Amino acid sequence: MTQKNVLSYFFRNLFQENARPNYLLFSAKNPLPLKIPLRHALCESMREDAFSNHCCISWLNIFFTELLRNYDHTIQFCDNDLNPEISYILQYIQHNYRTLTLSGLAGFFHYSEAYLCTLIRKHTGHSFSWLIRRLKMTEAKDCLIHTDLKIREIAEQTGYHSCDHFSRVFRGEYGMSPQKYRKIHAKERPEPFVPFI
Secondary structure (H helix, E strand, O other): OOOHHHHHHHHHOOOOOOOOOOEEEOOOOOHHHHHHHHHHHHHHHHHHOOHHHHHHHHHHHHHHHHHHHHHHHHOOEEOOOOOHEEEEEEEEHHHHHOOOOHHHHHHHHHHOOOHHHHHHHHOOOHHHHHHHHHHHHHHHHHHHHHHOOOHHHHHOOOOOOHHHHHHHHHHHHHHOOOHHHHHHHHHHOOOOOOOOO
16 A cells, blocks of 8 residues: 555545545456465455454455556556546556557547647546656655666666766656656665575
8 A cells, every 4th residue: 555556546535534435457368377376365255363354454455466567567557437538548548658649649539739738638638648648757766766767768768868868857757867866765775685695
């Protein structure tokens, strides 16, 4: 619930009083790695000892981690109250934000740029450029905290052609350089696992 990913966001919203009946859809070509932890969780739920609940939670954590690690690029957020038209557009943005332009989005859906801008703002409260920047910056923060990628590599991975431009945008969003952000949040990185030899 405290993580900064789509599952945590989904579950936090689900527990709000005004939550709507929504669901997440993942497309898994090889479901075996997902079936194993679910089977273990189901078996643990049938046991009645002091450890079964803790084990169920652990197996479900493994299941959700596996989803995020291997299938987050396939995710589809389905909102029963959301117009299907904007739902497809937002999903397309989610999957293509690194290289997507407004003209490219308009061409793909055969809409005018002005109509798309109005539609996106009406349903999200934000502009197209804000959504793209937010998605890129969220990925950049995750890379800064959890990887050793160079700033140039993070800029390229998140769709910026210039490291300087990426740094300016990042500083504008968070009030500090990517290097400083990484240094401040270095303690959030998990310690490497060193097994006993």
